[in-house]
Amino acid sequence: MTDVPPIYHLHRRVRQHRTSDYVAEAVRCYDAGAYRACIIMTCNAVFDAVRARMEELQAGQVSRAEKVVAAVKEALNDKKTYEGALLTKLRETGVVPVVETDALGEILNKRNHAAHPNCSAATAKDAYYVFEKAVTYFLCEQARPLQFKIDTLKRDIYTEGFFTVPIIDDVARKVDEEIAIFDESDYYKLISKLKKWLLNDNFDEDSKSLWFLLGLLHLDRPKLHSIISTEFFGKRGFSPQNDAFLVDMCVVRPELLSMISGENRKRLDDTFAKFTESLETPSAKGSVRSPTALLVAIADHLKDPCIDTGYPKTVDVVLRRFWAHPDLPALFNTSLKNRMFEHLLEEVKRTDEEGGTDLASYLEREDSTLATALTRGQIETLFQASMASGCRKELLELRESGFDRIPCLREVISLPKPPSTRPVPSTSYLILKGNNLVREFRQRA
Template sequence: MAGLTDMEELIASVPEKDIATYLREAFICYGAGAYRGCIVLVHTALFEGLRMKLHAVSSSNAAAKAVLSVIEPDAAAQKVFEQKLIDQMRTNAIITQLESDILVQLNKQRNKAAHPSGHLVTAEEARYVFSEAVQKFLSQPIRQTSVLVDAIVARLPDPNFFPSSMMPDIALVVDQETENLDQAAMPELLAKIAGLHGGTDQTASANAVKFVLALAGRKQPATRATIVKRFVTPKSSSDANAEAITALVTTDPEILTALTPADKMRVSALLLKNAEAVGETALYQELRNPAHALASMVGVLGEAAVLADHKAFADYVLATAPAAPAFVTALATSPTLLGSLQDQYKARAGHSDFGTANSFASVLPSLDHALALVSTDVEALRMLASVVRAAGYGAFGALDLANKRFDSLPKLKAKAFNAYAGDLSAVDRALAAAYYNSGAATFRANYLDPAPPVTV
């Protein structure tokens, strides 16, 4: 709480000279022990100062202009306007709810001090009123919320608003645009951005999503809650927004924890619809990629939460068996999901359909390191045996891998070779599961020997 020296310094922080004069008179009252008079003068300075600040920005700030249109008739007629001013400033997002509560309290303390109430005003109370009025309000500028929000929204349709499509660059632009924007303005900004998304202007719609993704990337609880309320909830009822919602979930999976049960069901359905529409046409790095979304969700929320609330989506993604090393490693600590993915891989590796087997054989070398990291020695052996099975059907891609003794899969081959140093009955079971019937020794001689040590 302010002392005498602090009170003098606080006066110097007030830019309006007339208001500073009121405060000096209040300071004199305080020094003379007239604490009741100090509070009354501070109250006058506070509400007159707020009016002056509103007038100073009203030409460019629609919110300030709206507040003045309501309270000025009362002020000009010397009527009580303080509570109306507080209500209007809060409604127009010029002050927060907390600041509104503080102003209401200061107004009550003035009323107790100025009217016969039996209330004894102390020095501590006078100092509190003085410091709160100056520090929280009189030394601060009026928030330019509406004018900043309108300026951002007006320029979002510009093709060069985001010169780059890289998320770090997009975040840099958004950070600059919102540098002077108060958190209290975020609901208004997101509501207007949501209005642009899905509109007739495709550039504005695309830029709106990029802007929201950059905000989601901050992973701030208050911003996340606003994104959910102003963007996710109103957009989650339309299939047209499946891709945008998926990208948001990929960026910040904790959005899912901020949803109501009904909205969570809607978003889960949109994740599945996006997966069905996008499939494997998007690169794994893209935020709309279903596998990327699932990996991000698992990494933040855990396997149990994902399976509890989004099992249909997870099952669909795994059924497509996306061949992305980053996806494999992302599931390393999720045994159920990883097991399902490995089962899908083995089924494709040994498929009787040439197209399926050849397609998987072509991507398997790129998965060698990732699969070796998450597979046991026996699992690695079974993967190679599955490829041999497809080779037996005549799939040329599988034949090429097997005939070259899996030299393009050095890490899986090393693990498969190591399986022979363990439980040989487990080796026999793995080969039998892949329908290899020529015996463990023959498999090793034909496909694994010699196997130089490879560190996985």
């Protein structure tokens, strides 16, 4: 027995499966020198594993696997062995790679020889060869071919309960577990397939494929993000019909915004602008599929001074339509501050008939942000406009209450400017005294 290579190292690679008993018996036969029996037991384990795999894919509604399972059932109903029918149908459908069907054919051929006493005796080398091929292609966790891994993934992500909570961090953790079985070289085909699943779902916000894609983007995998950028944002990667999910992608992974350049960026800017114009009502605060969340992503990632120039049409439309959205106050601390203030001032100057934004509520909500971000001159202009004759009723009520609902802004404009240290003529400024604005002159130090 010393010339017989041990197979324990192969046995250790075998995953737990319903075929485990067959595999254990094959090892015992090998150790006992019963090489014919080892080959037969190994073949039984392999075909049982492949049959179970096809049944899994059938449950996931993979049509090619359904044909394989139907062929197996037909053979069994006719009281025939099913192995030949299974192998034939696998070759016809291409549900597994050719290299795997070839390996399966070799194993079946070895089994057929081993099962007939009139054939030449099976050797330890024969048994080891069959067992090694079985483990490499069918019985170990890493043996699964790419197409099978992708088909299994599709089945899993569309299974009820796969994503338990639609929160991006939880989704990303689940996706990270699933993506671990794929090599980097697998990413190209995986992303291509994922895009097709999204198309079939019409890019619905509740699409499980979209959740999976957003989970991928949330992970720190630069190569994967580069492939996604090329696949989804390339020359023929998107259209206005699927603009909404592109917003989702860029909100979750803002780095995509700078990975896209040239004509593709111009097209994407047009697409985002059209999406924003198409919305009848603003999205809820904190929503992912939201033009305001997209603008925050643009501002956070592109930084000053490129916010305006990176996606100019998108910035224009979002500010024009949704400047008062609760997602956007942080923009007062960016190079978009003056543009945000212009929209605010324009709203303050509107009459009751023209007004659309609940301005008093906005000022109350953003009191601290505005008091910190705006200049003294801008705050003076804001108060001056809000106290003009014919101002809106809500602003009049705000004034009559002593501006107590906006204490931070009131405090800024109620304090006199400190004496100037520069040798310039004294300048005037407005200061709130009581409920009136009074002009005072700034003194020299």
